Amino acid sequence: MDSAPFQTTPDAARPAFSGLEHPKLSPARVGVVLSNLGTPDATNYWSMRRYLSEFLSDRRVIDYSPLFWQPLLQLVILTRRPFTSGRNYASIWNTEQDESPLLITTRGQAAAVAERARAAYGDRVLVDFAMRYGNPSTASVITGLRERGCERIVFFPLYPQYSAPTTATANDEAFRTLMAMKWQPSLRTVPAYHDDPLYIEALAQSVERIYAGLDRRPDLLVTSYHGMPERYLAEGDPYHCQCRKTTRLLHDRLGFAEGEVVVTFQSRFGPEEWLKPYTVEEVARLARAGKKRIAVMAPAFSSDCVETLEEINGEIRHAFEAAGGEEFVYIPCLNEDTAHIDMMMSILGRELAGWV
Known part of the structure; x- marks a missing residue:
């Protein structure tokens, strides 16, 4: 999918000295994407199957030859596993919001970081979150930020310890999104922070x-x-x-x-x-x-x-x-704990250096 960052924000304007035929451009901004693993949209069989198929088809996660793995996955594993995984997810599902805890928490983390970023940088930095598997997809979020004028993006995989099946595949998906763009934003990926x-x-x-x-x-x-x-x-x-x-x-x-x-x-x-x-x-x-x-x-x-x-x-x-x-x-994960958000902002401060 191509990305056309034109006429998408109320403050979009035509560049100086351009003609009336030139599309309006949004002001240049910096985007931040908090990236987490992902979540099914629901706990039913087909939602779980779509999610598990995307996850378990990732060669970073399962690196067996597709000639061997895909028939086994599609014809055997995915006929049974969605039922088991669906029950597991149902046992923790937030029925009031009809969403998984991971989605709710990641959205809350992004909202907290966005509030801090507004206080520190004004409207120059836009913060969003994406999932490697499921929704909101990495492609939709990066494309959306580009359309809102983000010419530079800090991509932040929320994995303290680096691994190929987590950090690397998240970065892969971000770069695949850029491959489809005519006007790519510059992209920085946040490194592992296991010893921060x-x-x-x-x-x-x-x-x-x-x-x-x-x-x-x-x-x-x-x-x-x-x-x-x-x-x-x-x-x-x-x-x-x-x-x-x-x-x-x-x-x-x-x-x-x-x-x-x-x-x-x-x-x-x-x-x-x-x-x-x-x-x-x-x-x-x-x-x-x-x-x-x-x-x-x-x-x-x-x-x-x-x-x-x-x-x-x-x-x-x-x-x-x-x-x-x-x-x-x-002992629960760090989730939206203030110390966790402090850490994210400290890391982002380093990664945004020279951009804002």
Whole structure:
């Protein structure tokens, strides 16, 4: 789809010395796009199938040959999985707004950043949000910002730790959108921020806030990250190392005892060996080993979603309790927390340098 940034805002005007035949142009602005993973539009079979098909067809996510993978995906996996995933989403769905928690939270984050940006930069910076899969699509959001006069765009994948199946595919989609434009905006992509001091501080504050409200201190803090196949690490993906660095820095900031914070990986999919230990198995092992009270957080997720609200607070909690665990505390994602928005604005301040 081509983009024509003409006559789209009330303050559009023709360039100086141009003729009457020249289209009106919106004033030059800078756009900011907060990019998250995505969400189905609803929990019914066809909505889930569309979403899962787009997600699981991404070669960054599943890098098997399409000649093998697509028949298996379309004819086998997507005949059953939409029902299971639909039930999982339905268990956390916001029925009042008829939207997923991830969509609601990401919209709220964008609104908070937009309010801060207006205070700092006036109308020179426009803020929006997009999803890699589902709606609002990356293409529609970037095209919309270009039509509103954004000649420069900061694209902000909301993934603290870089990985090809998250950060890279989000950036891919942004650049694919530019490929269809005659007049492309300049684009900056925000790098991983797994060791940003404000990110670590925001995580630490979220832990301290929850711990302060407990009668008894948990035996362990489990930092559960989304998993990926082990071979990705050997192929050069830095995700595993960045996850461990995040936890190390969080441990140091909290001042916890050695061994009081552990790293695990969740959401395994398919027959391959994934990064270990697997969260669902590790929490059960910890319970059997006498760690009866644990807290679990998900530092790789910027917003609570099905992987945290249903998987961690459902399946993983159940595994811990079934193995003899007595107290399971889930620490929510940073979501719209003020410290999280402070961190986003700090990062954007760096990335906007020279543009505003």
